[in-house]
Amino acid sequence: MECITVRKFAEICGIQSKQIYVYIGRGKILQRQDKRIDKTEPINEEFILKHRKHGAKPIIEGNNPKSEKTYYSENELRRLKGEKLEEDIKLAKFRNEKIEGRLIPTDIIQRAIQEVIQRYKMTFVQQSEQLLRDTLNEMSASNEMITKVCSTNIQLSNEAFTRAIAETKLAIKNSISESLSLNA
Numbered sequence: 001m002e003c004i005t006v007r008k009f010a011e012i013c014g015i016q017s018k019q020i021y022v023y024i025g026r027g028k029i030l031q032r033q034d035k036r037i038d039k040t041e042p043i044n045e046e047f048i049l050k051h052r053k054h055g056a057k058p059i060i061e062g063n064n065p066k067s068e069k070t071y072y073s074e075n076e077l078r079r080l081k082g083e084k085l086e087e088d089i090k091l092a093k094f095r096n097e098k099i100e101g102r103l104i105p106t107d108i109i110q111r112a113i114q115e116v117i118q119r120y121k122m123t124f125v126q127q128s129e130q131l132l133r134d135t136l137n138e139m140s141a142s143n144e145m146i147t148k149v150c151s152t153n154i155q156l157s158n159e160a161f162t163r164a165i166a167e168t169k170l171a172i173k174n175s176i177s178e179s180l181s182l183n184a
Contacts, residue, residue, distance in 0.1 A: 117161055
């Protein structure tokens, strides 16, 4: 069972969607209750075979001669070629920007920022812990109190830096998405 939309069925047959509805009304095409058309239904297969001759060409997907043929109308082939060309142009622009140094892969940026944040976190936690120990020692706090405060400091710092990393990754993705949409 291969269910497709009326529009896709019309493209395969090389006719307009409104004509498909006329054929459905006449009982020449069977449409399911969910408004989709099963290509493997015998009456629908026969309709495709009869009408594809008027503009749809078979294309064998892959290099396996036993694979199922897919039929596309001339309009569909032109649209697919246009999409492929647009995609090729976009990839060429990305390659040029990368070569010129204007485009950096997001994973590299995210790893670099994460590394910076991790180093900053380590330095911050060590220095804040030392500051807390010195301050609590001056206040004559017990070792248990110093350990408890320092542990809480480490826990809160870890949570804050984990949030900062996640928020930074999201900000980078959003910034890149905005940049790509502005360039498109």
